[in-house]
Amino acid sequence: MSATNLEPMQVRAHLAAGIAQAAPWGIALDGLLAAELWARQKAEHRAAGRPYVRALERDDPPDLDLPLARCQPVDGPWHWAATCAHPDQHHERLDVRTWTGRVDARALEQVAPELPKTVSQRQGRYRARRMPLLVTPTTSVTWQAVGDLDGVRKLLESITSIGKKRASGEGHVLAWEVTAAPELDKLTAAHLHPDGSLGRPTPEACRRLLGDVVDGGRGRAGIRPPYMHPARQYDLYLPALLTS
Structure with a gap:
């Protein structure tokens, strides 16, 4: 894993009334940070009167400079050292x-x-x-990551809602909490949920290092933002399913 000066952390979003999510796992932290940077770039281009091409419309979308470490396995695609959101309260039903x-x-x-x-x-x-809109009822969600605490905190402070149907009041964020987690090693912080299950789409090389952890099986998924772009799709181990 590169950027060894970056430290393990936990990021928590305190929510007003749960979160609406499209996938059977939570929102990726690197995707959330990348979306904020893309929104700022779009605003700058419009203010300057320059055309802006969305990342999904480019043949080879560039990788943004996120305040996160990069996990670079020897025989697999690299990815940001950050997990998907995990609800802090478990509910049997949505x-x-x-x-x-x-x-x-x-x-x-x-x-x-x-x-x-x-x-x-x-x-x-x-x-x-x-x-219908499926909403995970929880007062907060947590990500684990390896990165620059101040850089992550500055990007998140302007994000007021997450998930689907934000304009309708879903996923409203009351407060962000970004704290160092020195008790975590970097491999764990980059790949696992707080409960020890697999927390992000993961290449086989990293999955072998993690040992016996619960995952969501194998499937086609994005490895890093923009997650829906064909160039980002690989055969990966999927995060543990929130609905299981």
Whole structure:
């Protein structure tokens, strides 16, 4: 693992009412930090009148300079030394909430040269929606990582919500807590949840070093941000599933 001067840490987000997550494991800390840097870059480009190309739209997206150590196995893809979010309270069931969507007829009148006599609320692309949203009920989530405490803290302080449906009030962060964890070795901090299970998508070389820990099996997943880009996809050991 590179950047040996960086130290193990724990990052905790104190939440108002749980978190809505898309995957069966939590939000990746490196993805959260990268998203904040990309948002700042986008704002700078727009302010300067320069075009901005999203990372997912590039053939070979660049790696940002995150305040985290890099784990560089001999025979596998490198990744940031950080885990995915793990709920601090365990619940057998998820909360099922709903979100609704309805087209704004007045907005359509302003942007369309002409409209049909009626816009159906029951079918078609402009139909009204009422969809379920799965929310993990927890007062806080924790990540483990190896990195620069001040650098991580500065990036996180402007993030006020995490997860899905943030504009609707989900995943509201009350406070961030970034603390050193000298009791953790760097391999553990980079790959495992606080309960000792596998905490991030992990190459086989790192998985062998971790020994007998609970994981989510093998599958195709992203190794580092942007996680959804085809260039970031590998056959990896998956994090322990939160729903198991």
